[in-house]
Amino acid sequence: MNSTPRYLRPRRRTREVAVGQFVIGGANPIRVQSMTSTETSDIEATVAQIRALWEAGCEIVRLTVNTRKAAAALPEIRKRCAGIPLVADIHYNHHLALEAAPYVDKIRINPGNIGSEENVRAVIQRANQFGLPIRVGVNQGSLERDIALKYGAHVKDNILMPPEEGYPAEALVESALRNVEILESYGFTRTILSVKSSNVPLMVEAYRQLSAQCDYPLHLGVTEAGTKDNSNIKSSIGIGALLLDGIGDTLRVSIAARRTEEKIEEVRTGFKILQALGLRQFGVEVVACPTCGREDQGFDTTRIAREIEERCADIATPVKVSVMGCYVNGPGEAAEADLGVVASGTAARIYRRGELISSQVPFAEVTDRMVQLIRELAEEKSAR
Ligand code: SF4
Structure with a gap:
């Protein structure tokens, strides 16, 4: 649906970035995604959950690639989930992104824990080799150390403690834009951004600021939103507020859940949010x-x-x-x-x-x- 539903602000025009068979951004439909809760190395369970999510309408499925065993499972998962846009979720170890790249449609990195710029450069080169986009997924809980300190964190017993009042939205935005700059310095623009927080007003403000400062497509989400009822409410308010403002190109509702049936609820809620705003019709x-x-x-x-x-x-x-x-x-x-x-x-x-x-x-x-x-x-x- 390209036209803006009545009473919604016109959709902010973002760059278009392909993720597998779907294009995110521009005037393209706002896509609903989810993430598996299985151990990726358990191929049977992971394939079953990916397929169940896909059949429930999920359009992009992210899976953790947290170990060499998980990365080694990807060729078979790719084969058995042909056509389903898959995203490798990478934290800490950029080598796993390099291993995952041939078998996925997008790489998600967390700038707070991917390490040096050299690591980011290696991921960019690999993404270019396979024409993949990269999502820079900033999370309030794992900001880069220098940004955290700049915005009020302190170190206690060698642990980075956030400021009492929490990080301001500017901290999340600075992290995202810093990484955009790094990616752009290597000519990389197939970028999708997210600035998630479990604090709904903070997350809304961060996305608003970010959308005013760049035109990359935005992946919306309230992170660590809790169990079903809490998450449904927090996600509906946070994601809904942004969509009303015309902000957002893809979304994920995060529910603390392990069972496939509960993960499917993330997809249903995602579509219900879009449906309630007249942005997508589904079922x-x-x-x-x-x-x-x-x-x-x-x-x-x-x-x-x-x-x-x-x-x-x-x-x-x-x-x-x-x-x-x-x-x-x-x-x-x-x-x-x-x-x-x-x-x-x-x-x-x-x-x-x-x-x-x-x-x-x-x-x-x-x-x-x-x-x-x-x-x-x-x-x-x-x-x-
Ligand atoms: S029963 Fe009739 S009046 Fe009552 S809520 Fe339903 S439609 Fe309205």
Whole structure:
């Protein structure tokens, strides 16, 4: 979707950077990514999780390359995940980036721990050899030592302690821009940037400042955002605030989770954020009234909405559905949806794009009927 949804600031135009089959930045769709939680050296588990994430809609999958064994697993993972954009996540040991490069579509480095400029130069040369982009992933928790000290850190028992009030946004931005300068000094511009923090206002401010100072595509995320509920809220606020301002080209929701089903939640939340802002449409979106004492007796709005969501979770084609507990706002919401069901006395009415197509549908049959209509419409849309 290229046009800006109403009430959003126009999307900031960034450079375009290809990551595998997708182009990040410019007017391209904002891509949703995630990261595996498996040991990369466990090829079976890693491939299974990558494929599950991909099937759930994840468009770019990052995996840690933290050991030689992990790097050695990449050729087989690449072979079994052909076509899926893969990103090697590198910390501390730049040699692992050099080993990973032939088998991935992007390299992520953390400037706070990649070491000397010489190491960065080696990664650039290798990235150039394979035409790869590099994400400079700045993280509030691992800033370069000199930047940390400049912005208020102190050393205690040989450990770098952050300032009591936390680092300012400027520290994250300085780290990102310093690395942009290094990359540019070698003529490298296939760069994607992130300035993540677990502090939502700090992260929002850092991205705002960064977006005002360069035109590289931005990867949005609230890092270490916590378990599902906390992360969903923090990510929605942080990433959502930036997207409303037209900032951001790809995003990752970070949930503290290990199981594949929980990792898939990162993808679902990512798409829900984009969907809520009208930036991407994905799957079945159910609008349901909150219910009140006026809900027609025997019609269970909540149950029907949940059942539709669960039974249509496999549909990727965008279909907007409304489920309304009485006639008050029912027809109005139905007119804005592809398919709408409204309780009306002792039976339900079903609308397609505002036009009444069934009346007198027994409440007990509503879910089945709606799921059938949603599937038919999804097929019709995807055949166009
Ligand atoms: S649509 Fe009807 S039942 Fe639902 S919240 Fe509104 S008034 Fe209440």
